[in-house]
Amino acid sequence: MKILILGGDGYLGWPTSMDLAAKGHDVVSVDNYSRRTIAMQTSSEALINMPNLEERAKLFKDLSGKEIKVSIGDLRDFSFIENLIKDNAPDAVIHYAEQPSAPYSLRGYEEAHFTLKNNLEVTHNLIWAVLKNKPDCHIVKLGTMGEYGCPNIDIEEGWIEIDHKGRKDKFLFPRAAGSLYHTTKVLDTDLLWFYVRTYNLRVTDLMQGPVYGLSTKETDLDERLLPNFHYDDIFGTVVNRFLVQAVAGVPLTVYGKGGQVRGYLNLKDTLQCIDLALNNPAEKRELKIYNQLTETFSVNELADKVKQAGEKIGINVKIKSIPNPRKEPEEHYYNPIHTGLQKLGLDPHYMTLERLAEMMKVVVKHKDRIDSSKIFPRVKWS
Amino acid sequence: MKILILGGDGYLGWPTSMDLAAKGHDVVSVDNYSRRTIAMQTSSEALINMPNLEERAKLFKDLSGKEIKVSIGDLRDFSFIENLIKDNAPDAVIHYAEQPSAPYSLRGYEEAHFTLKNNLEVTHNLIWAVLKNKPDCHIVKLGTMGEYGCPNIDIEEGWIEIDHKGRKDKFLFPRAAGSLYHTTKVLDTDLLWFYVRTYNLRVTDLMQGPVYGLSTKETDLDERLLPNFHYDDIFGTVVNRFLVQAVAGVPLTVYGKGGQVRGYLNLKDTLQCIDLALNNPAEKRELKIYNQLTETFSVNELADKVKQAGEKIGINVKIKSIPNPRKEPEEHYYNPIHTGLQKLGLDPHYMTLERLAEMMKVVVKHKDRIDSSKIFPRVKWS
Numbered sequence: 219m220k221i222l223i224l225g226g227d228g229y230l231g232w233p234t235s236m237d238l239a240a241k242g243h244d245v246v247s248v249d250n251y252s253r254r255t256i257a258m259q260t261s262s263e264a265l266i267n268m269p270n271l272e273e274r275a276k277l278f279k280d281l282s283g284k285e286i287k288v289s290i291g292d293l294r295d296f297s298f299i300e301n302l303i304k305d306n307a308p309d310a311v312i313h314y315a316e317q318p319s320a321p322y323s324l325r326g327y328e329e330a331h332f333t334l335k336n337n338l339e340v341t342h343n344l345i346w347a348v349l350k351n352k353p354d355c356h357i358v359k360l361g362t363m364g365e366y367g368c369p370n371i372d373i374e375e376g377w378i379e380i381d382h383k384g385r386k387d388k389f390l391f392p393r394a395a396g397s398l399y400h401t402t403k404v405l406d407t408d409l410l411w412f413y414v415r416t417y418n419l420r421v422t423d424l425m426q427g428p429v430y431g432l433s434t435k436e437t438d439l440d441e442r443l444l445p446n447f448h449y450d451d452i453f454g455t456v457v458n459r460f461l462v463q464a465v466a467g468v469p470l471t472v473y474g475k476g477g478q479v480r481g482y483l484n485l486k487d488t489l490q491c492i493d494l495a496l497n498n499p500a501e502k503r504e505l506k507i508y509n510q511l512t513e514t515f516s517v518n519e520l521a522d523k524v525k526q527a528g529e530k531i532g533i534n535v536k537i538k539s540i541p542n543p544r545k546e547p548e549e550h551y552y553n554p555i556h557t558g559l560q561k562l563g564l565d566p567h568y569m570t571l572e573r574l575a576e577m578m579k580v581v582v583k584h585k586d587r588i589d590s591s592k593i594f595p596r597v598k599w600s
Numbered sequence: 601m602k603i604l605i606l607g608g609d610g611y612l613g614w615p616t617s618m619d620l621a622a623k624g625h626d627v628v629s630v631d632n633y634s635r636r637t638i639a640m641q642t643s644s645e646a647l648i649n650m651p652n653l654e655e656r657a658k659l660f661k662d663l664s665g666k667e668i669k670v671s672i673g674d675l676r677d678f679s680f681i682e683n684l685i686k687d688n689a690p691d692a693v694i695h696y697a698e699q700p701s702a703p704y705s706l707r708g709y710e711e712a713h714f715t716l717k718n719n720l721e722v723t724h725n726l727i728w729a730v731l732k733n734k735p736d737c738h739i740v741k742l743g744t745m746g747e748y749g750c751p752n753i754d755i756e757e758g759w760i761e762i763d764h765k766g767r768k769d770k771f772l773f774p775r776a777a778g779s780l781y782h783t784t785k786v787l788d789t790d791l792l793w794f795y796v797r798t799y800n801l802r803v804t805d806l807m808q809g810p811v812y813g814l815s816t817k818e819t820d821l822d823e824r825l826l827p828n829f830h831y832d833d834i835f836g837t838v839v840n841r842f843l844v845q846a847v848a849g850v851p852l853t854v855y856g857k858g859g860q861v862r863g864y865l866n867l868k869d870t871l872q873c874i875d876l877a878l879n880n881p882a883e884k885r886e887l888k889i890y891n892q893l894t895e896t897f898s899v900n901e902l903a904d905k906v907k908q909a910g911e912k913i914g915i916n917v918k919i920k921s922i923p924n925p926r927k928e929p930e931e932h933y934y935n936p937i938h939t940g941l942q943k944l945g946l947d948p949h950y951m952t953l954e955r956l957a958e959m960m961k962v963v964v965k966h967k968d969r970i971d972s973s974k975i976f977p978r979v980k981w982s
Contacts, residue, residue: 334724371765401794
């Protein structure tokens with residue numbers, strides 16, 4: 219397949235680019251280094267200094283013989299994205315190209331407005347570039363489990379049939395996200411669903427939980443091919459923060475009561491899910507939605523796992539609750555259905571102590587680069 | 601009350617400005633003439649040439665002694681809207697300031713992208729200007745019944761309690777709009793609800809059906825105070841188009857089967873609803889939603905009413921079905937609940953033949969300005 223990967227320099231975009239190129243697809247990886255720019259501006263650089271996208275693609279070609287074409291530009295510029303679609307006539311586009319940080323999106327007006335505009339405009343430009351130039355192209359969009367929030371009913375996979383006063387209809391599962399960033403993903407879903415049902419687009423929207431992991435078949439080739447590992451409060455997920463805190467010898471910072479439950483998955487499983495989505499494409503006028511996670515944990519459970527993983531490699535880990543900078547329920551019902559991708563063949567890599575310990579060993583190698591001030595919350599929710 | 605009216609030059613904005621000034625409120629009416637500009641660009645000028653907002657405000661002052669302050673500027677410019685809120689410290693803001701045409705929003709990429717950006721950015725700028733400068737200000741936002749689409753279950757007022765697998769929760773009523781313009785209103789609702797529940801905003805969101813009518817206490821003072829009357833396919837609603845077609849002696853153009861049902865209300869009732877919303881404000885962290893309509897009709901029923909109204913004043917009216925340029929169900933279930941505003945005291949002005957005939961008489965006076973080519977659909981849905 220001819221595949222465009224938008225946001226190809228990202229934590230998921232880069233491993234996805236390598237994985238699909240290794241599988242023999244014709245891959246074009248696109249980025250404008252927006253995340254790297256924001257990371258610099260907010261002192262949130264990744265733990266390990268990574269070569270830029272063109273350098274990484276060159277290195278990957280030298281090591282594997284597989285080519286990843288790179289295109290650098292801003293997808294908010296319609297002529298740029300339109301030419302990408304025209305010139306490449308892709309069978310599929312994987313759309314990761316959004317401002318991905320919840321805390322950043324809540325820092326203030328400028329950051330909020332940028333997140334709203336950037337994420338919506340890129341999605342809308344992609345829709346129109348495809349409609350006008352390759353209308354049968356399959357769009358695989360990265361959504362987030364965060365779109366749903368924490369409802370008191372089971373979270374179905376994207377859709378729900380509602381039985382109301384003796385009549386029935388099927389709707390998008392109601393969404394109520396916990397940050398402005400996550401809300402832009404809700405708006406993306408609304409927008410995609412409008413264009414799917416009105417203009418016959420083909421879209422798969424992946425409601426993904428937080429991903430952890432560094433190791434894939436391709437990243438294992440050379441440390442310079444690792445995905446970005448952010449551990450700060452802006453771009454780092456809770457798993458990364460805990461791993462770095464463990465290595466730095468500071469207590470793991472549990473926000474509030476720690477009963478916040480989310481669905482997690484390993485980076486290797488993201489790659490599997492993308493592959494399954496590409497090979498089971500949505501039909502015209504179909505919006506396929508999967509809940510992309512393999513297991514759920516509370517923050518307290520995660521902290522315990524990291525503590526135990528640390529003990530395995532001789533690191534003594536402490537856990538400490540700190541005031542929650544976020545507005546979120548700290549104890550709640552959470553039961554997301556996630557059978558869709560499993561039925562297609564997803565074979566999960568669960569969060570074992572061994573996997574966490576392996577990640578921690580990578581962190582240990584770069585311990586001298588840890589800046590403890592970045593691990594603590596710098597952004598409060600409202 | 602000190603009240604800002606955003607989109608004060610519009611079909612609703614202008615009568616609202618006069619009504620609230622007449623009631624003794626301190627009114628600032630804001631516009632950038634975006635609708636007038638688009639009307640020129642698409643050859644969709646109103647039937648009657650209207651003075652601009654500053655001229656109308658001056659005329660209204662001369663006739664009534666009541667002042668409407670006018671401010672001209674683009675609300676996508678944050679410093680402009682921030683200064684408006686800072687300088688005026690309003691008790692309430694009525695937000696009508698959006699690109700309001702569904703067909704325009706579907707004309708092509710440029711129009712779609714403008715509609716998305718304009719509508720979302722203005723709403724988001726308003727949210728932040730209020731949060732930063734007058735956080736207890738009550739935002740009264742114009743939504744649309746079109747946000748819901750035509751579901752096969754009763755349309756509750758904004759919210760629905762879902763009973764699912766033995767558990768319950770309350771959600772925004774699921775939305776699935778029929779045009780990109782209407783979809784931007786869905787996105788507005790999502791955005792407002794995020795900021796309401798996270799930042800304690802006070803918002804009332806009015807899900808309004810198509811409004812018809814020219815006469816209010818203030819517009820009756822002088823013909824130059826009438827609201828804009830658009831009859832074209834871009835800005836004209838179905839009622840206006842039918843009235844003008846009747847007067848022009850061309851058959852009323854029913855799109856397809858004509859079984860499309862919507863909820864309508866008279867312009868006088870919009871003014872009542874705004875007044876009720878202002879006097880029953882949302883609390884902090886509350887998003888009040890009302891379904892703002894007084895009666896429902898199918899397109900066929902509307903055509904029959906206009907035909908009968910024509911007969912009353914000696915106009916012979918023909919009705920003709922034409923291919924539907926829109927993608928929409930032409931026969932469907934439609935049962936919107938709309939008791940909220942009635943419970944607050946809304947006293948409806950129903951669509952009588954007399955009211956339609958009165959509107960038709962105004963059209964007759966300007967018959968020489970009718971351009972028949974504008975009455976027929978120029979924009980197809982996808």
